[in-house]
Amino acid sequence: MDVRDLGEFGLIERLRRALGDAADERLVAGIGDDAAAWRAGGGYAVATTDTLVAGVHFLAGEVAWRDVGWKALAVNISDVAAMGATPSFALVTLCVPPDTSVEAMDELYAGLRECVDAYGVTVAGGDIVSSPVFTITVALSGDAVARGDGTPGLLRRGGARAGDAVAVTGPLGGSAGGLRVLTEGAGRTSAAERLVARHMRPRPRVDAGRAAVSAGAACAIDISDGLVQDLGHVCEASGLGADLWLDRVPLDEALVAVYPDDAQALAASGGEDYELIVVAPEDVLRRAEVMLGGPLAVIGVMRAGTGVRVLDARGREVRLPTRGWDHLARPESDA
């Protein structure tokens, strides 16, 4: 058996079984959440890591190195945001083919710098090694506070309750549309360029995660694999099911302009939007909206049961063409 039969989640589950039980008593969130978290001083330390591999996560000839630098850090900031924490210190690991141009690396650093400045993160170290394949891995630390009652001020995948509303922090599908522009070409209109920017320059929602914690929310996840799949992770971790009202999902404007027929499907399952799904009672969401100064779109509800039921405007169940993203699975197993 090889790892593509097991898939990414199978391999993570096997790692969890092999290693997850040797837990330090300070650990609050371990393998299987957006980030790890442990007690540190009077609050909580949060840590996450994410990797971009050339040829797998981006095509070096078709995207700007500056965008790769931004994205490599931004996807990690998004995981910290999804915990309701504030990002602080980053370690950057580069696996570099020796014939890579120094100019390309300068551009990469410039993109990292733009993201560092935008989010107030400090690059504090890392590792640079030779490799046949360019890979950038960022490990990011963050801080979370304790709530008034002393419990961790963290948003967890497993923190949903039946009856909670499911909300998203912004319009979806733009990143998947941008990927499609890059791979299929679509005429580089300004709307198409906006989609590419959504794909390569995600804006993680640290503000929304923190507002959700302050408002009293306990559950969130960032949309990296795709709305339906990521909401499925919340269902699994919370031991619940969810109803998702497809017509309520806010659609990226540029996506509607460029791919009007597929916009809804791309928003539901496209992935890499790096908005947050926040799951909480309606009154908590309203408080979070006030703190955030902007709307959260309610798109569904948690219920007893399992899995995500996707419903159209008439309440009929919809089958979506793809479910989302598994980094290792054989394409045919993803039907």
Place this chain on the structure above:
Amino acid sequence: MDVRDLGEFGLIERLRRALGDAADERLVAGIGDDAAAWRAGGGYAVATTDTLVAGVHFLAGEVAWRDVGWKALAVNISDVAAMGATPSFALVTLCVPPDTSVEAMDELYAGLRECVDAYGVTVAGGDIVSSPVFTITVALSGDAVARGDGTPGLLRRGGARAGDAVAVTGPLGGSAGGLRVLTEGAGRTSAAERLVARHMRPRPRVDAGRAAVSAGAACAIDISDGLVQDLGHVCEASGLGADLWLDRVPLDEALVAVYPDDAQALAASGGEDYELIVVAPEDVLRRAEVMLGGPLAVIGVMRAGTGVRVLDARGREVRLPTRGWDHLARPESDA
């Protein structure tokens, strides 16, 4: 210009210039030390990351996956040890070719588990992605204490003073001997097997780093690039030079048995021993020895000036065949 002209250290220096000045005021140690460190609660958080790439850092056909798992974590523990800190939580990132066997990954996890158990570390998360080249990256957090006077209880590369003694925590050269056994073959005698074990199963010196801090030491580095090169990093960071007495360098017994003629050169420049160089006044080293319950070998002294002068038993300067390890440099630039 490509990155091999710049070399690993040139690329790190360029990263430091591009990103190093955007520093959070909590930062105590940034780019250019064994690990990053920042104030957290009443103490200090430490974080480091290190990568092993198949075909670059190990040959998948010739080493056991279990050993790769051990080593990937151990080299990070060594960086935390070199700061005088205690390792705590690890994030494990795997870049995996989809045709990798599940059995290989199970062995890798088992080796990680052995190292986790040996050092009391908790694997708290990570990332698994598809890649054409197997790569394992570990990011490791740790904790350091404040000293009695409120300053950080950390060992820094830049903490040496002129007149300080240079000590190592154990015999050297075994790992380089093991690499030579693996690449050249040497008849698999029990001594040769011990060398391979030194190469694939390094035992980082958390005990020695902590004892050094408790004794009042302020400077250490772990031996990853090679004794002379790593001591050179201390010289550079401390603005000093060092005299190294080659005949005092303790030699790995198995190394002397297998490669008697090259043992001294391999111990001086071979790398990957993951013992510590501790630089401190003699009385501090004696206190550390008592706490550690074992000897520290004094092999040199810090002096005004720059660079490492390697001296033989008669005080004559010795030129060594190689200087150490640069992951990206062209071979001819390493003369």
